[in-house]
Amino acid sequence: MAHFRRLPGPIADVWDWQHHGACKGRDSLQFFHPDGERGSSRGRRESAAKQVCERCPVRSECAAHALTTREPYGVWGGFTENERHQLLQLGWRECADRRGERVDVRRLEARLSEDVSAPAR
Numbered sequence: 722m723a724h725f726r727r728l729p730g731p732i733a734d735v736w737d738w739q740h741h742g743a744c745k746g747r748d749s750l751q752f753f754h755p756d757g758e759r760g761s762s763r764g765r766r767e768s769a770a771k772q773v774c775e776r777c778p779v780r781s782e783c784a785a786h787a788l789t790t791r792e793p794y795g796v797w798g799g800f801t802e803n804e805r806h807q808l809l810q811l812g813w814r815e816c817a818d819r820r821g822e823r824v825d826v827r828r829l830e831a832r833l834s835e836d837v838s839a840p841a842r
């Protein structure tokens with residue numbers, strides 16, 4: 722569950738990005754794992770979801786939202802829940818704009834790939 726205290730207030734502009742997501746209208750099961758999903762099935766589903774995110778015009782906003790609210794499940798902004806957990810440990814704020822509404826996803830990807838403590842992805 723998201724941390725509600727970290728959610729932005731009810732300002733339409735803050736949430737407007739969600740209307741422009743490349744995942745809009747897609748089956749949410751592509752982005753959120755079903756109970757008991759493991760191994761290669763999970764990897765294939767996450768890869769497919771990340772490909773959608775890769776061409777999404779609001780990826781930066783989506784990733785910032787997921788990191789700010791600590792979304793525990795699913796692929797958001799092209800990052801799996803494990804990758805976001807890793808970014809929360811490594812630090813991500815310096816890759817965000819002043820208001821924390823957008824992140825530099827390429828810098829975050831580089832940070833993940835440089836993390837030698839992480840299990841192989």
Ligand code: SF4
Nearest residue numbers: 742744774777783798
């Ligand atoms: S980045 Fe991915 S999860 Fe986020 S709005 Fe875009 S397609 Fe959907």
